[in-house]
Amino acid sequence: MRDFTYDRAAATSDAVASASDEGASFIAGGTNLLDLMKLEVMAPEKLVDINRLDLHDIEETDTGGLRVGALVSNSDLAADRRVRRDYAVLSRALLSGASGQLRNKATTGGNLLQRTRCYYFYDTAMPCNKRQPGSGCAAIGGQTRLHAILGASEHCIATHPSDMAVAMRALDAEVEVEGTDGARRTIQMAEFHRLPGDTPAVETVLKAGELITAVILPPPPGGRHVYRKVRDRASYAFALVSVAAVARMDGDSIGDVRLAFGGVAHKPWRDDRAEALMKGKAPSDALFDEAADLILADARGQGGNDFKIPLLRRTLKAALSEATQMGEPQ
């Protein structure tokens, strides 16, 4: 670990001011950052501790949604009565992630910004465009079980590991941030994370030193909420594929449906075309297959993760059957 200076911020304005220094990084729960610092995958010169900031609350918004402070722990967010009732997909996604101990420390802001679990990203002896731009991508041609099937580039095939972010993407959440100038802006979840392109080191649209202050959930979408996470062991493993599905029925047909996917791309994946296709139609195996066809049209495996293509289809269909109460798909 490289030596670093430590600054504890008392107000968001202090935090952003302090973080405007070159090489500064915020630290929240530290569950991701500290691991990466020990390995020197990340080597900030300065840590700005934001844990004392007043961002620990979940408040109702004027429009009937919720404003989740950036420091609300994953455990507290999952257990919140309103979240469990109105945003069950989020609560379930959170509870499917990490372990009880980690969720107690992990924060809402930190979870959004957790780095990929690509094995090669973690090993500083390996070339990695995300860790060291321009060095190459060791994952391509290597072990790719964790890697992307959608939206990857020749420069990086990593996935975003968060479960929480997948549910937030399905819920059309917004990320509220405060800039170094003290001004706040909001960013749609759809825009927040980036695809790797030729700059995989740039993972979000956050500007240097910007602080996440909250995640804003729009008014409850209603409907049935399903979060289905498929993984290599029953608990404490990252998603191979996950599906967040929220569906509201309108009589016998699908009134509204939202779908987001984890474990398959550099960001929580969503495909508006598939949702539009299903709206107003009666749920059926064939319809779900058609939706899967659309979503997977450009899917590409890397060898070790080829199975994710059929797995995504099957998981999607199972989640949709449950969310639309169609009964067991065939």
Place this chain on the structure above:
Amino acid sequence: MTLHLKLDNPDEENRLDHMAQGVIGTGANRPDGALKVSGQATYAAEWQRPDMAYGVLVRATVPAGKVEKIDASAVEAMPGIVKVITDPKLLRVPAQGMADAAPAQGNDEVLYFGQPIALVVGDSFEAARHGANHLSVSYLPQEARLDPDAVQTERPEGKQSSQGDLDGVMKTAPVTLDEVWTTPGHNSSAMEPHASMAEWDGDRLTLHGSYQMLKYNRNELADSLGIDPKNVRILSPYVGGGFGSKLGISPEAVAAALAARDLGRPVRVVMPRQQVFETITHRAQCRQRIRLAADETGKLLGIGHDNRVYNLPDEGFAEPVTQATPFTYAAENRAIGQEVATINRVIAGSVRAPGEAIGVPIFENAMDEMAEKLGMDPLEFRLKNIPETPPGQDIPFSSNMLAEALRDGAEKFGWDKRNPTPGAVQEGEWLIGMGMASAVRVNMLMESKARITLTAEGATVETDMTDIGTGTYAILTQIAGELLGLPMEKVTTKLGDTDLPPGSGSGGSFGAASSGTSVYLAAMELRRQIADKLDCDEADLTLKDGQAIAANKTHALADLVGETPFEAEGHIEPGDIASKAFQATFGSHFAEVAVNRHTGETRVRRMLGTFACGRVLNEKTARSQCLGGMTFGIGMALTEEMLFDTRDGHVVNNDFAEYHLPVNLDVPKLEVHFLQERDPYANPMQAKGIGELGICGAAAAVTNAIHNATGVRIRDYPATLDKILPYLP
């Protein structure tokens, strides 16, 4: 006085069954348990000295080649760095179990990615780690052999055997099977990583380490350093799991000792988890081919078991994959063989029941498949083929309760409720199946010594034997307590110190039997001394609750002992017994699984094991051993796999986030049963090994259950969902 026994003949006295204290066999708590859960048991990485320095090993980042130059200057100029040690005595690999001499040393030649080539020593751990991350090393890379499937293999002569004509019977038998399976690399995954703190006093080295077999480790360490073993003391009283990974001295110990000598101050070296994966012995990936031939009645006519493992150049170890095959089932025509590839990959060695851990489950998969071909119940098929005596040998089994274990397990599990048609049972989106397998593991006895000192206060047991989490403290205390008539609180057991009489060490499930027998012998010698004092026969002496009863008179043991403590040493040696009867332990595994019909995820719903391993010395620790074995069986079946990069051979998933051990939610209710058994050929306690039996076969119960649930035969372990997905509806 030493009571020495060379075990040439079976025990005829079964003395433990005639004692009065009533502590042997009970599920007594571990004397060390409270210390451990309250943090008072000091593990190797916790040793601290005021002037101690911290070392971090630097790994090679090429799979093969020469180290051209290690440029220490930049690192040595960093704040907090004391020195970069590049001594050619640094270990290239850890020693194999019972090597008793230094393993390969030297840092000029690189044989695998991850090989330690330098030690960076700092005033703090953080400084040393930072230095280690930045040490500049240049290599002259050489071509590496990375793919065990692509390189030439050897067939060591001693590893091939055959009887009759297997090829012939494979052509003529009405029912045959010929299939190939693979198992991946496994890491021992002891919770406590490898750690050593070395300090010198003149010529004398004291090492606080985490090791399984101290009498060998002392010689290995001394030989590595080029010093007299008399000048080496290793302390290893608490070990946070070994599973084979701490059998031999490993690079951190030698590095710590070298640095401490060089710097004249104590040095501690702890391996980060990633290094444990990259440097410490792993179980080699294995390919197994099984051939079976049977007549229509299900009688086996032929058995073939061939396998391919690998290791680094010059490493003698090749996992004895077929160890149980010669004696588990009968068949007249047999062929057993092994091929070994030489590749540039982290050293292969003993991991969790080397041999049977992967050999038995694959064989049991084949048995399941063969039963299906024969249209027989898998249980019946096994029962039909249990041999009367070990095939091809003219000696009996010392005891063989495989049939009883199979029947007992089947009954307790409810095997008769199994629907034999694959895929027939469904609950919601889950496909339900049941599977079973035999459990088999050879039984061993090793030379071992222990001392007991009896004073007015109680008894002290001393040996350099280790407790690697298995319960050695408990059982040795119980053995002494039972024979000397003392409650457990009156017996203190001291372990893990090479200054004490050399025990067997922990490995191969022989620790309890071997070390236990040395304690037994020491206690018997003390009983004789007490009997002498009371002028009676040892056999007529009753010792209970600190009282000695002889000829209807009761004496307080404390009075008898008086001022001069009684002291005795016990010394067991294996002797000639192995030529009189063949020893093994047996059991059965049953599992019920649910496989998700959408995603292919498998969850074990319940699992049951019945085991016969001679006398059970402590019901609770014995059960815990089996629970651990079965849990690792679930890991082998479903989740554990070392991923190697095909381009440089490095271990890709080198931490516990991505090397998937089963977690709590993967492990359902596990039921463990023991059959009443005494084995007079094993040792005078008539107890046998338990530790490893629980894993041997366990994975097959799970994968056979997957077949029953889905019709899918898992050929490549582990049974991750991608292997099942293509066959789901």
